[in-house]
Amino acid sequence: MVDPDAAARTVRDRFPMALLELEPRPVTAPPAESAPLLECRGVCKRFGAVEALIDVDFEVYPGEVVALVGDNGAGKSTLIKAISGTQPADRGSFRFDGRDVTIRNPTDANKLGIETVYQDLALCDNLDTVANLFLGRELGAPEHAPGAVKVLAESEMEQLAGRRLDDLGVTTIESLRGRVGTLSGGQRQAVAVAKATMWDAKLVILDEPTAALGVAQTAQVLDLIRRLREQGLGVVVITHNIDVVFEVADRIVVLRVGRRVATFDQRETTPQQVVSAIVGVEEA
């Protein structure tokens, strides 16, 4: 467990010139054209003495990619868990798609259309791509006899799986019938995203989607993220990779020791400004 004061000291030790400034900075105006898809206000979460989230506001617009960045312990995972219902917030209000909502558990979030792809991807390596995409939602063949072993509509599922991957621009998976365990990291990420967005997803949260990937596979995953945006989904990407941030994000939200300290429009920002906000170093 990290004590926030200790975390702040660590940053000061690492960046001795840092003028650690924990007051929230002015937030740049969000895109005015549309209403937010997700709007969180005053989110707080405490673990014993640790205030992991302090009065955090967060919003995502439809068709927007938001990069959620911050140093280790900043509160990124805690915020994502509050939104995805795996670890509800202590306080805070949530609006989704224009309605006030409560998110108490993952089922609440899923019903709203909030899908989260965690770093471990939660795929079944011993099953093929089709089976992974339909896990728990297998289609039955229409005319199977009562009492007979349920026959799955394999070819229909394979078609739907292929179509979803095509929609996402995923062309590198040679056989949808090969075991997922044999796919590359980028392909596995694609399968996990396809699975998350098969059924009425509106907001997709990706936790470090490129962390384990090389350059070419990272490029594929970034294309995938752009495709989600084109389809009008809201996308939140947690990443430590500043290049990824500048490749795909429209807006950049910075958390530092539990607070939202900065928000940037990617087109009007430099990587140096973002890094400065992450570590709390005032620019010269």
Ligand SMILES: Nc1ncnc2c1ncn2[C@@H]1O[C@H](COP(=O)(O)OP(=O)(O)O)[C@@H](O)[C@H]1O
């Ligand atoms: N389950 C937990 N129990 C106790 N402390 C936690 C727990 N989860 C997170 N924390 C603490 O909350 C703070 C924020 O953590 P986290 O959200 O994981 O940060 P990030 O994802 O930005 O690295 C850290 O100080 C962390 O140690």
Ligand SMILES: [Mg+2]
């Ligand atoms: Mg984390």
